Amino acid sequence: MQSDNCNLCGNCNELSTLCRVFKRETLGPRLKAALAKQDKKEKIFFTDLLEGSVKWCCPAKLDIDEDVLEMRSQMTADGLQPGFCKEILENFKEHGNPVGAARKDRNYKPYFG
Numbered sequence: 001m002q003s004d005n006c007n008l009c010g011n012c013n014e015l016s017t018l019c020r021v022f023k024r025e026t027l028g029p030r031l032k033a034a035l036a037k038q039d040k041k042e043k044i045f046f047t048d049l050l051e052g053s054v055k056w057c058c059p060a061k062l063d064i065d066e067d068v069l070e071m072r073s074q075m076t077a078d079g080l081q082p083g084f085c086k087e088i089l090e091n092f093k094e095h096g097n098p099v100g101a102a103r104k105d106r107n108y109k110p111y112f113g
């Protein structure tokens, strides 16, 4: 894992969109790196935007997005993904899209044509 070489300096939080917009360090890549280092499977991995900003500002050129994807993969295999992810996967299997079947009680207006 890339996180094994992370010293938790926090530089990556500076460019993280989630940290900057919500002003919460707990949404940033440093926490995800710390959790991945300890192999702690937390739902916070599913909030990451995978924007690729870490490798630009990390002094060690680590790509924490790779670890986030790996943790998501492991958690999904273990059935530990958040409920909304399970729902999206089921919708893809059953309906071929992430939102599921159109509700019959709704009057959908076409956006085009």
Ligand code: SF4
Binding pocket: 005, 006, 007, 008, 009, 010, 011, 012, 013, 029, 030, 033, 054, 057, 058, 059, 060, 061, 062, 064
């Ligand atoms: S990923 Fe890089 S920038 Fe972020 S905390 Fe670890 S060493 Fe620092």
